[in-house]
Amino acid sequence: MADFCAAYGCSNRLSLKTRAHGITFHRFPKTGMMRRQWELGLKRDGFVAADRTLLCSEHFSSEDFHRTGKINPFPLSSSSSKAGSNKKHHHL
Numbered sequence: 001m002a003d004f005c006a007a008y009g010c011s012n013r014l015s016l017k018t019r020a021h022g023i024t025f026h027r028f029p030k031t032g033m034m035r036r037q038w039e040l041g042l043k044r045d046g047f048v049a050a051d052r053t054l055l056c057s058e059h060f061s062s063e064d065f066h067r068t069g070k071i072n073p074f075p076l077s078s079s080s081s082k083a084g085s086n087k088k089h090h091h092l
Contacts, residue, residue: 003015003054004054005025005054005055005056005058005059006042006044006047006049006053006054006055007042007055007056007058007059008042008043008044010056010058010059012025012056012058014054018056022057023056023057023058024056024057025054025055025056025057026054026055026056026057026060027051027052027053027054028049028053028054028055030051035049038055042055
């Protein structure tokens with residue numbers, strides 16, 4: 001089982017340490033269109049997510065989360081797209 005973030009260059013792993021830092025992990029959507037949007041959002045040539053592929057919360061903006069803490073089903077809105085940012089991690 002892959003217990004690490006699928007984003008290129010991200011070294012976050014699913015562990016007590018990352019959890020203590022408030023980093024959460026999220027599986028790719030199961031539906032084809034939404035899943036494909038997430039895959040393309042990673043900007044990794046030829047990347048195809050497996051059923052257990054994870055992304056960590058570092059790659060989402062706060063607007064991508066519902067108040068319940070669950071991921072918004074549409075995280076790739078133009079307001080949350082940070083692909084051109086100079087931050088360490090690329091956001092969806």
